[in-house]
Amino acid sequence: MPQTSSTAAAPPAIELRGVSRRFADPGGRSVGVHPTSLIVPQGEIHGIIGFSGAGKSTLLRIVNLLERPDAGEVVVHGETLTRLSAAGLRQARHRIGMIFQHFNLLHNLTVADNVALPMRIAGESPARIAERVRVCLDFVGLAEKADVYPGRLSGGQKQRVAIARALAPEPHVLLADEPTSALDPRTTLDLLGVLADANRKFGVTILLVSHEMEVIRRLCHRVSVMEGGRIVEQLDIAGGRIPEGSRLAGWLQDFGAVGPAASPSPSTPPQDGAPSHFALEAAHA
Numbered sequence: 001m002p003q004t005s006s007t008a009a010a011p012p013a014i015e016l017r018g019v020s021r022r023f024a025d026p027g028g029r030s031v032g033v034h035p036t037s038l039i040v041p042q043g044e045i046h047g048i049i050g051f052s053g054a055g056k057s058t059l060l061r062i063v064n065l066l067e068r069p070d071a072g073e074v075v076v077h078g079e080t081l082t083r084l085s086a087a088g089l090r091q092a093r094h095r096i097g098m099i100f101q102h103f104n105l106l107h108n109l110t111v112a113d114n115v116a117l118p119m120r121i122a123g124e125s126p127a128r129i130a131e132r133v134r135v136c137l138d139f140v141g142l143a144e145k146a147d148v149y150p151g152r153l154s155g156g157q158k159q160r161v162a163i164a165r166a167l168a169p170e171p172h173v174l175l176a177d178e179p180t181s182a183l184d185p186r187t188t189l190d191l192l193g194v195l196a197d198a199n200r201k202f203g204v205t206i207l208l209v210s211h212e213m214e215v216i217r218r219l220c221h222r223v224s225v226m227e228g229g230r231i232v233e234q235l236d237i238a239g240g241r242i243p244e245g246s247r248l249a250g251w252l253q254d255f256g257a258v259g260p261a262a263s264p265s266p267s268t269p270p271q272d273g274a275p276s277h278f279a280l281e282a283a284h285a
């Protein structure tokens with residue numbers, strides 16, 4: 001379990017102040033995110049869990065204003081993103097990396113060019129881009145794949161490339177939207193190791209959405225539980241313990257899961273000691 005490296009004087013990595021983003025569902029009811037606040041200290045790995053439609057992805061996307069909130073403020077490393085001009089926001093987003101369930105790589109670019117792309121768009125110098133691509137591909141263990149196209153990579157390797165791409169501009173914050181949901185259990189474990197190392201080595205704060213309780217439990221220091229567009233509970237789970245009497249523990253007991261179970265690949269049996277699947281299990285720590 002990685003250690004939190006926040007200091008008392010440092011501003012939070014992420015501060016959401018009363019943010020909301022409402023949509024009308026087909027029945028005309030208001031869904032999305034209702035006024036919600038969240039503080040994530042620098043260096044923390046913070047999970048967001050909840051049932052489908054609870055508003056997890058919307059909340060995550062509010063952090064880099066992929067979803068602009070209807071109300072409230074978004075502050076990242078002391079900078080109020082919701083007050084920035086379009087140019088200021090483009091600049092601020094270079095310090096917020098993001099990875100997705102389906103990797104979102106460009107298939108007509110090599111691995112190295114995928115990793116370089118955000119820095120090229122930001123106008124960084126070729127020398128710095130080359131250095132960061134080298135460092136980040138080395139970090140994710142794919143230096144030898146630099147000239148390969150993504151179509152020749154496994155899902156786990158694609159997600160490693162996406163992590164390298166997100167880390168290349170040296171972000172303060174990494175947003176991860178169901179980053180392991182398309183991966184088998186063994187690859188999921190590998191990826192969690194990469195994310196924990198990124199947190200330890202680079203000090204990057206991670207905000208991660210997952211319906212897989214095992215992912216949250218293995219990786220996160222704290223978890224926010226969402227229901228009906230709001231954070232209804234926050235728990236310290238460093239060490240993997242789900243506090244007894246918490247709403248999350250109740251869900252585990254009642255449903256045995258918070259989301260659909262990932263399908264383990266029959267060709268990749270779990271390693272010794274690894275859980276056989278990553279759906280939220282009815283096991284209290």
Ligand SMILES: Nc1ncnc2c1ncn2[C@@H]1O[C@H](COP(=O)(O)OP(=O)(O)OP(=O)(O)O)[C@@H](O)[C@H]1O
Binds near residue numbers: 024025032050058211
């Ligand atoms: N662009 C949109 N337009 C209309 N409704 C939306 C939009 N984005 C999200 N919603 C609705 O807002 C609610 C929350 O969606 P969100 O994707 O944030 O939930 P979630 O907890 O991430 O769910 P899941 O685990 O299924 O991905 C859902 O009812 C969804 O249908």
